[in-house]
Amino acid sequence: MIKQYLLSPGPTTVPERVMLRMAAPMIHHRTPQFSAIFAETREMLKQVHQTTQDVLMLASSGSGAMEASMVNFCSPGDTIIYVNGGKFGERWGKIAGKHGVTAVEISVPWGQAVAVTDVEAALNAHPDARGVFVQASETSTTTEHPIREIAALTRDRENCITVVDAITALGVIDMPMDDWNLDVVISGSQKAFMLPPGLATIAVSSKAWKLAESAACSTFYFDLKTERKNQQAGKDTTAWTPAASLVIGLNEVLKMMFEEGLNHLFARHKLLAEATRAGVAALGMKLVSSTPASSATGAFIPEEVDGAAFVKYLRDTMGVTFAGGQDDLKGRILRIAHLGYYDVFDIVIAMSAIEIALNRFGYPVQMGAGVAAAQQVLAERFDKV
Ligand SMILES: Cc1ncc(COP(=O)(O)O)c(C=O)c1O
The missing domain is CATH 3.40.640.10 (Type I PLP-dependent aspartate aminotransferase-like (Major domain))
Known part of the structure; x- marks a missing residue:
C-alpha cells in the first residue's frame, strides 16, 4: 500500500x-x-x-x-x-x-x-x-x-x-x-x-x-x-x-x-508558504519567483538531478504528487502546493518526501534540513495565525 x-x-x-x-x-x-x-x-x-x-x-x-x-x-x-x-x-x-x-x-x-x-x-x-x-x-x-x-x-x-x-x-x-x-x-x-x-x-x-x-x-x-x-x-x-x-x-x-474565518485562512496560507520557502532554501533549492505566491512554491530542482524522473518518482514510488514545470521550466522545477485543505503537517510531509527523493537521486542532502527549517517557521507561529 x-x-x-x-x-x-x-x-x-x-x-x-x-x-x-x-x-x-x-x-x-x-x-x-x-x-x-x-x-x-x-x-x-x-x-x-x-x-x-x-x-x-x-x-x-x-x-x-x-x-x-x-x-x-x-x-x-x-x-x-x-x-x-x-x-x-x-x-x-x-x-x-x-x-x-x-x-x-x-x-x-x-x-x-x-x-x-x-x-x-x-x-x-x-x-x-x-x-x-x-x-x-x-x-x-x-x-x-x-x-x-x-x-x-x-x-x-x-x-x-x-x-x-x-x-x-x-x-x-x-x-x-x-x-x-x-x-x-x-x-x-x-x-x-x-x-x-x-x-x-x-x-x-x-x-x-x-x-x-x-x-x-x-x-x-x-x-x-x-x-x-x-x-x-x-x-x-x-x-x-x-x-x-x-x-x-x-x-x-x-x-x-x-x-475558520477569512483572516485565519489568509494567515494560514501565508504561514504555509513561508515555511515551504524556508524548507526548500535549506535544501539549497532556489525559488522560481521573486514575488512568490502563497498558493504554491516553485523551486528549482538541482541541475544534477533528472527533474522529470524526480517528479515521477515522488508521485509513482512515494505517493506524493507535486507538479513539475511547464514549457521552459519543464523538468527543471518542482511546484509544491499549499492552497486549500492543507495544514502545517502537510508541509512537513512535503519536505520530508523531497529530501528522501533527492537522496535517492544521489544528491547530497542533509536529511532533515528542509523539514527542520520549515518546522522552525511553523513552530514559531503555529498557534498564532
Ligand atoms: C492561474 C490559472 N489560470 C488558469 C488556469 C486554468 O484553469 P483550468 O485548468 O481549470 O481550465 C489555471 C489552472 O491551473 C491556473 O492556475
Missing part, C-alpha cells in the same frame, strides 16, 4: 466533510431544494470575493471563465492589454486571438511580477484598451502580480476594466474585490475551493456590466447576461444544467471557510 498525498496546485485535496456532502443522493436542479442551496452558496461566495456585486457560477473549468471574461466585455476589433508572465498569462492572448480581439502583450520574464509602470505605459499607449487582463497568482511560475495597483490604474478610465484570474488566489490571499476596484474576478473549483474540477466562478462589477451591454463577441454557453438573469436572487438557478454536485460541495466548502 502506498498512501497518496496530493500536493499539486490543482486539483487539491477534497476534505472528507465535503466528499460526504457531495455523496448524498442526487437532487434535481430545477427544484426549491437546489435553489435554496444555490442561493445560500451565492451569498457566501460574495463574502469570499468581498463584494456586493454579482458572483456567477459556471459549469466549466477555470479556462471557461477566462473565455467568458473576454467574450462578455469585448467586441471583435477591440484592444485589450494582458500580462504574459507564464503559461496562464499567455492564455489571455490565445483567447483574444480566437475572438478577433487585439491583444497587447506585456511580456514579463517567468518568475517576475509585472511592473506597474509597464501596465501604466501600455494603458497610455493604448487609451482605447477595453481592459487589463492579469493573473493574481500565475501558477506556472508561482508568482503574484500586483493586481491592486493595476486596478487603481483602470479605476478612473471609463471604458477600461481590470480582469483578474484569481484561480489560485481567491481563498488564499486577501483580495477584496470592491475595495480594490477589481472588475472581473474568476476562480475555479479545484484550487483553494478544495473541490473536484468542473465549477468556475466569476464576479462582475457594475462597470464591467456596463461594458457588457455593448460587447459583441459571440458566445452562447458563456453569455453572462443570460446567467445573471437566471442566477439572481429570487430565480436562484442557472441558465444551463449546473454542476450541481460541485455547487453542493461548494456550499460545504464555504461554510468551512467561514468557520
Whole structure:
C-alpha cells in the first residue's frame, strides 16, 4: 500500500466533510431544494470575493471563465492589454486571438511580477484598451502580480476594466474585490475551493456590466447576461444544467471557510508558504519567483538531478504528487502546493518526501534540513495565525 498525498496546485485535496456532502443522493436542479442551496452558496461566495456585486457560477473549468471574461466585455476589433508572465498569462492572448480581439502583450520574464509602470505605459499607449487582463497568482511560475495597483490604474478610465484570474488566489490571499476596484474576478473549483474540477466562478462589477451591454463577441454557453438573469436572487438557478454536485460541495466548502474565518485562512496560507520557502532554501533549492505566491512554491530542482524522473518518482514510488514545470521550466522545477485543505503537517510531509527523493537521486542532502527549517517557521507561529 502506498498512501497518496496530493500536493499539486490543482486539483487539491477534497476534505472528507465535503466528499460526504457531495455523496448524498442526487437532487434535481430545477427544484426549491437546489435553489435554496444555490442561493445560500451565492451569498457566501460574495463574502469570499468581498463584494456586493454579482458572483456567477459556471459549469466549466477555470479556462471557461477566462473565455467568458473576454467574450462578455469585448467586441471583435477591440484592444485589450494582458500580462504574459507564464503559461496562464499567455492564455489571455490565445483567447483574444480566437475572438478577433487585439491583444497587447506585456511580456514579463517567468518568475517576475509585472511592473506597474509597464501596465501604466501600455494603458497610455493604448487609451482605447477595453481592459487589463492579469493573473493574481500565475501558477506556472508561482508568482503574484500586483493586481491592486493595476486596478487603481483602470479605476478612473471609463471604458477600461481590470480582469483578474484569481484561480489560485481567491481563498488564499486577501483580495477584496470592491475595495480594490477589481472588475472581473474568476476562480475555479479545484484550487483553494478544495473541490473536484468542473465549477468556475466569476464576479462582475457594475462597470464591467456596463461594458457588457455593448460587447459583441459571440458566445452562447458563456453569455453572462443570460446567467445573471437566471442566477439572481429570487430565480436562484442557472441558465444551463449546473454542476450541481460541485455547487453542493461548494456550499460545504464555504461554510468551512467561514468557520475558520477569512483572516485565519489568509494567515494560514501565508504561514504555509513561508515555511515551504524556508524548507526548500535549506535544501539549497532556489525559488522560481521573486514575488512568490502563497498558493504554491516553485523551486528549482538541482541541475544534477533528472527533474522529470524526480517528479515521477515522488508521485509513482512515494505517493506524493507535486507538479513539475511547464514549457521552459519543464523538468527543471518542482511546484509544491499549499492552497486549500492543507495544514502545517502537510508541509512537513512535503519536505520530508523531497529530501528522501533527492537522496535517492544521489544528491547530497542533509536529511532533515528542509523539514527542520520549515518546522522552525511553523513552530514559531503555529498557534498564532
Ligand atoms: C492561474 C490559472 N489560470 C488558469 C488556469 C486554468 O484553469 P483550468 O485548468 O481549470 O481550465 C489555471 C489552472 O491551473 C491556473 O492556475
